[in-house]
Amino acid sequence: MPDKPTLPRHFESLSWDDLVTWAGSKIAGRGRDYQRKGRVKALAVTADGGLIASVIGSERYAVQVRMDAEGILKSQCTCPYELDCKHGVATVLEYLARVGQDRPIPKADPRDEPLAWKSDDDIDGDDEDDADACGPALSRDVLAQVDTLLSEMTKADLVKMILGFVEKYPEVASELQDTVQLRAGDVAALTARLREEIREASSEPGWQDRWGGEGYTPDYSGIRDRLETLLTAGHADAVLDLGKEIIESGTNQVETSEDEGETAMEVSSSIAVLPRALSASSLPEAERLLWALDAVLDDPFDLCAALADYLGEKHASAAWNIVADALLKRLATEKFRKSEFGSAYWRDQLTNWTIHALEQAGRQREILPLCEAEAEKTDSYVRLVTRLIALERFADAERWIHKGVQATHKDRLGTASQLRDALLVVRIRQQDWPAVAILHVEEFVRSPSVQDFENCKKAAQRLDIWTIVRRTLLEYLAGGQQPWKQPEWPLPAPDKDTPQLEQRDTLPNFSILIEIAIHEKNPEEVLRWYDRRPQRPFFGYSTLDEDVATAVASYAPDQAVSIWKTLAEREIARTKPSAYHEAASYLRKAAKVMLREKREADWEQYLARLRSEHLRKKRLLEVLDTLSAEPTVKKGR
Structure with a gap:
């Protein structure tokens, strides 16, 4: 029987909740299935207190897990996921199971450790040695011994050995x-x-x-x-x-x-x-x-990324000159090709490479006319405007921006949005701060969001008018009147492209009002708007409900717990294992608040009711059994 090593006690403090927090409920659940099916093999403790193992999946994967000084779990694996995968979770659970059963765990032989820990840069890089990092490498001593063996063998013996291989x-x-x-x-x-x-x-x-x-x-x-x-x-x-x-x-x-x-x-x-x-x-x-x-x-x-990199390398300008002529000829003669991204996509990419060829050939003067000629053919206004701004031709840029917005605001909302962002860049370059503030407000009116609210705040604070602007924005969300039509509006009204609310949004916009109140850390306002939103049959619950519960947990713990319970019970009603794990994440949050409020008995009673109501859902009962803040390995075992 192998010697029992000094165990990495920090792993023993882990609860199931810790593993879910680390890897996510789905991956943690899969890792638990792997461990229960006995797929973790050759578990051992490394010299630095980590874990290594072999885990059987579609292949045999080498896994190493460690916990840093701050208690953060990290794993590496030879599976396609590489980091923090189900195989890492299975390894930790197998270790905890063996410790809980007081079963010995061997020390790892350094030569058997499948992975050497690397920095994040090393993991993301293209180190040619990575391909061999999963298998044991021969040490220099062994290689020297092999060299001596081969040099002493006769030709016949070498041939025989190779034929055997x-x-x-x-x-x-x-x-x-x-x-x-x-x-x-x-x-x-x-x-x-x-x-x-x-x-x-x-x-x-x-x-x-x-x-x-x-x-x-x-x-x-x-x-x-x-x-x-x-x-x-x-x-x-x-x-x-x-x-x-x-x-x-x-x-x-x-x-x-x-x-x-x-x-x-x-x-x-x-x-x-x-x-x-x-x-x-x-x-x-x-x-x-x-x-x-x-x-x-x-x-x-994107299979040919290596070839794109090749094109980005240094090549003779004379060669690029020939390529530029060939591509310009294609643009002049070839019809639009079909593409899954739209009929203009292929031509647009061809234009980008033509521009690159012109740049490398030193023919910069031909680039801007090409961009202008192609802008209306493929709606590539952004490419043209970006170059005009770089040349500080702001008047021309603004003219093309308005032209492009008119052409794309119905069918290509993303392009129109990028053009409006470009106009914002122009106004900032011109240091026209009132115009900058108006543009941010316009964007908020089109599609309200917390980020746009924050952008409005920064622009208005520069002009010392945020208090008034904030009030008009909230009034717009609550009542629908555009900010510049309100009596106290402190800036001019938009002069072009007057914004309209996007069709997918409706007013009053209770969701954004709630999100802004959360952003401003005002739980009283959060609940005011949350309680006022319409209760339609299709409204349901979303991530916003979870955010509300988190925001008011200290201010209104009972309401937070109620929301989390409702979210959990809706997931349970889906009767899917993945939904049970999602429900558990909500229940853990409810439990944390209830235990903080000294309501342990209420929590246990609620769990008992859930078990009683869903006795036939075995997978759910397994998940409910994990809802404990106690360590997986009990102290004093």
């Missing part, structure tokens, strides 16, 4: 076959085999069932390795030919996949070889750029 490991056989075919100059045979692998890898869509812990992600690692082999052997043109097939078949595969990007990542990993193939190819530099541009322009899933 070939029989045992298919990957070794495949790599040796690549080497044999390349040495024989039979590139055609290798590329034919690689095409077959591409067709096989892209034949089935990827999918993931997060609840069941199952799924399928196509493996492009072998394709990537063979592309690298071909490239190293000097066959860059062959790599590009294969790259076209990968891009086409991979795009189709990603389009039909149902996962969270795992398939796209696999396809992209192979495409990432192509920029180096372009640099080493026999194509003239301008044709290399056009090759990459065509791939990027026809890429709906």
Whole structure:
């Protein structure tokens, strides 16, 4: 039996609520299912008091968990999520279960620890060593011993050992076959085999069932390795030919996949070889750029990001000059292509790359006329106005802003909003502070929000008129009269594009009035507006109700508890496991307030009633059993 190490006592203080707070109710629930099904293997305690384990999901994943000095949990995993996943939760729960049962937990052998902790920058970066971080690396001593062993072996013994590896490991056989075919100059045979692998890898869509812990992600690692082999052997043109097939078949595969990007990542990993193939190819530099541009322009899933990066690198201005002419010709002759983002989307992207080519070729004078010509064709007014503002041509910018708003305010609200933001930039550059305040008020009238209310406050305070402006904004929300039509309005009325309330909003707007009262930390006003809002059958509850309960918990604890109970019972009525976990989050908040108010008996009585009313909902009863603030591992066990 292994020695019982010094246990990381800080983990033992954890409650189920702590795990839910850390990972979220859904992930925590899945992690608990994994632990209960015995999927956590090889659990061990590391020298620095962390945990490592192997967790069985759709694959075997290596997990490491730690708790920092401030009590914050962090985990790393070799699964696609990488950080703070269900496998990390399962590892912690398995540790707590074993401690609670007084079962021994071994110390980790440093050589077996699957992950070395990294900074956030390291985790997000493109460290080439990351691909090997999941498996044990040979130490220098072991490598030296292997080197000595191999150097002492006869050729016959080496051949015998390698042939044994070939029989045992298919990957070794495949790599040796690549080497044999390349040495024989039979590139055609290798590329034919690689095409077959591409067709096989892209034949089935990827999918993931997060609840069941199952799924399928196509493996492009072998394709990537063979592309690298071909490239190293000097066959860059062959790599590009294969790259076209990968891009086409991979795009189709990603389009039909149902996962969270795992398939796209696999396809992209192979495409990432192509920029180096372009640099080493026999194509003239301008044709290399056009090759990459065509791939990027026809890429709906951002699979060719590596090729976009290639286009952003330094290339000869003469090459960009040729590319600019080719793209300008396309704009003049090609019809609009269809796109899932709209018929003008493809042309708009082509224009952006044409502008980039002109910039790199030193032909800046042609850019502004191109932007003006394209603005009305694709509603790309923002691109034009941004350049005019950068040139400090404010009058021209304002003229195009008003023209663009008139063209887009009905069908392209986002573009119209961006143009109004651009007008705000112009007014700030001109230091016209009354106009700045009016623009913020106009935006508040169009679509009231707490952020716009705060923007109005900052602008009005600069003019020392916030008290009056605040009152007119609240009157607008409550009664519907526009601020500049109220008697005490201290600024001029809008002169153009008079704003109207968006159709999705209605007045009085009780939701925004409540949110503003919450923002201003005024619980009395929060409840005043909350109690006045209409009780329609379809109104229901939303995140606003939860925010109200939180805001008034100290001022009106009984009402806060009532709201949380109502939210929880609505989730329970959905009769879904995910809804039960959501209900538990509301009940924990209600419990916290009730215990603070010394109402422990009322809380226990309420829980008992819920159990009694829902005796047949076993999954709910399991969730209700977790509603305790006590540590998962009891002291003095």
